[in-house]
Amino acid sequence: MKKLSILDKLLFIINSLLAALLLFSYLGYYISPNTYSLFSFLSLVIPFLIIVNFLFIIYWILKFKKQFLLSTLILLIGFQYITKFYSFSEKKVLLTNDVKIMSYNVRMFNLYNWIDKKDIDKKIYDFINEKSPDILCIQEFHPSKKLDLKYPYSYVKIRTNQNNFGHAIFSKYKIINSGSLNFSNSTNNAIFIDLIKEKDTIRVYNVHLESLKINPEKEILTQQNSEKLKIRVENAFKKQANQASLILQHQEKSKYKSIICGDFNNNAFSWVYHTLKGEKNDAFEIAGKGFGNTYGNKFSFRIDFILTDKNIEVNNYRTYPVKYSDHFPIMARINFKQTDKIQ
Missing domain, CATH: 1.10.287 (Helix Hairpins)
Structure with a gap:
């Protein structure tokens, strides 16, 4: 010195x-x-x-x-x-037997015109149909919009509340079981399906944890507001912790390989992420590139995840910067067993 x-x-x-x-x-x-x-x-x-x-x-x-x-x-x-x-290099392996799984918080398809543009719902549908994921997990799904998603199987759970929205999983593979975890004292939730692909049965969770309700671009911090914000966020943290524990307990009762994806409303440095990840792979860490931000404009964060069991191979991961919601969609290409590469 x-x-x-x-x-x-x-x-x-x-x-x-x-x-x-x-x-x-x-x-x-x-x-x-x-x-x-x-x-x-x-x-x-x-x-x-x-x-x-x-x-x-x-x-x-x-x-x-x-x-x-x-x-x-x-x-x-x-x-x-x-x-x-930050991930320094993208893994890009295309296999004939890849499964494309997408997670997307669609913000009720812009039902209340948060984005001042026409036909946002149609643009979301067009985007999803273009990418054609085999498994699609949607958070903040609203049933009032006419669906144009081409899937033979689906499970939709709408919470009975003022906003009348919920979550949905669409699948090209047969769904043999489904259910909802029904978070208490929350408009958020987690749902799951068991699907069959060839000889494999896979459990997929679509998760939307409690929102911290922080908007760093609009939040005006005074001493009084700061104290209210602290209490609000602290309560949300505790709700997230209880929700993550509930998901983990539910998953432990399943004998199938599992995938957890969705909007965690928290980052990859948090206890809830650590709890849900456990021994799983984070698809972004394995096969993504860059910062992988999924939420926000001026202040961007990675709060949407696809987590897979260790014996599920992650071949590719993408974040799509399409501005049809306050979240960006993410998609991973995964493989349950080794197959021949696309020629």
């Missing part, structure tokens, strides 16, 4: 505080919000902290200062978080 200028000393103090905060925030992955919610709040800012610490590394290296070692060490300790934040 003696050889640093006053400005660099000040920057290193800030660097040290942000590095310590990043290290501390790693704990949010392992500590339930029902135990201590502070870590859940910190997990929300991990992407920002990773970027800032990386910028400090560059700054100190350009100045030939050993202070770069601090942020470097902290990032190495949390290296697993880097792969959740």
Whole structure:
């Protein structure tokens, strides 16, 4: 520190505080919000902290200062978080027996004209039909719009409430069982189907966890509003934790290979993500590219996921930046067993 200028000393103090905060925030992955919610709040800012610490590394290296070692060490300790934040290369393997699975929060097909454009519902249908996923999981599904989705099998669960929306799973494969987990005290939910593909029976969960109801682009923070926001988000964290535990308990009773996909309303650094992922693969980490952001405009986050059992191979993953909802659709190509490649 003696050889640093006053400005660099000040920057290193800030660097040290942000590095310590990043290290501390790693704990949010392992500590339930029902135990201590502070870590859940910190997990929300991990992407920002990773970027800032990386910028400090560059700054100190350009100045030939050993202070770069601090942020470097902290990032190495949390290296697993880097792969959740950014994927460097896309895996692109096309097999004859691939199954395309898509997850899409359609925001009720723009029923209330949040997007000021015509025929958003038709554009969503056209997009889905063009990509033609074999399994389609839709969150915030609204039955009032005329369907034009070409699937022989489906399971739709509409919650009886003021908004009259719910969730749906469409499948090109025969559905032999289906059900709803019916989250208590929530308009959100999780549904599931068991489908048959050749000799395999696969369970697919379509999940929509409790919303944190944070809009960083519109939220005006005063002292009073900040306290209300804290209480609201803390309650949502706890609801998410209970919902994730319910899904996990339900999944453990199944003897089939399973896939969990949907809108988690939380990022890949959270306890609920860690709980639902378990030993599963995150399709983005295995086969995606870039940041994989699925929600937001100025402030973007990856809060939509496709998680597959270890014995299900992920061959490709895509995020489609089509602005027909407040979420982007995601799709993975998966394979249950090795088959011949497309010629």
